[in-house]
Amino acid sequence: MMRYTLNKMLLRLQNRYNYDVRYQQDLLQTDLAAFLKFMAFQSMSSHQGNLAAAPLYAARLRAIIFEDCGPCTQLVVNMALEAGVSAAMLRAIIEHDLHQLPEDIALVVQFTELVLAHQPQADLLREKIMALWGSKGLMAIGFAISSYRVYPALKYALGYGKTCSRIQLNDASLVPNRAAVVAAEAQNVE
Known part of the structure; x- marks a missing residue:
């Protein structure tokens, strides 16, 4: 369920900015812990x-x-x-x-x-x-x-x-x- 919800968030980003989110989806599907660390990094970049x-x-x-x-x-x-x-x-x-x-x-x-x-x-x-x-x-x-x-x-x-x-x-x-x-x-x- 968590992966599904996070993927929906990525798809909103993709649709909003016409941006390819496949690398993020790859992270999400391959290693949820790695994806969550990537998401935590977003607070620094924002x-x-x-x-x-x-x-x-x-x-x-x-x-x-x-x-x-x-x-x-x-x-x-x-x-x-x-x-x-x-x-x-x-x-x-x-x-x-x-x-x-x-x-x-x-x-x-x-x-x-x-x-x-x-x-x-x-x-x-x-x-x-x-x-x-x-x-x-x-x-x-x-x-x-x-x-x-x-x-x-x-x-x-x-x-x-x-x-x-x-x-x-x-x-x-x-x-x-x-x-x-x-x-x-x-x-x-x-």
Whole structure:
């Protein structure tokens, strides 16, 4: 009965976001204890702290894009739209067009890229993050960066991973910008 109820929940997610939940269903059917641990992990990945949707989704999106999973990126884009992040802002985040982003969102995008690449320049940006959102905001961004990497990694490990594909954003079809982003970030930090 528990598996049936949990599968219904997964099917609602699939229908709501047009997202393939087969890897989660595989976890559920193979090992209920493992699935329940995965579900417990969801509380970390959904943590928002004191952040508004835009900086939170900037970190989540860049983390997903860094790990190169098209379906996961599409899911996060759909969730960000649902949370009220504008399509124009999402496009700039996906395309890594920092000039089209408000300064605070560009900061989160740069910080995320540098953290993911383990670049020391992230230390300089961390101070700016702290000045804007404090320790709680930094922790929420840290949770977003670290937890959103898990989904593509798990999908690839289980054989459900897909390479980066075009992302639908309303009527536009976008290719996430990953090329040379980290190197550029490291050079552009003041």
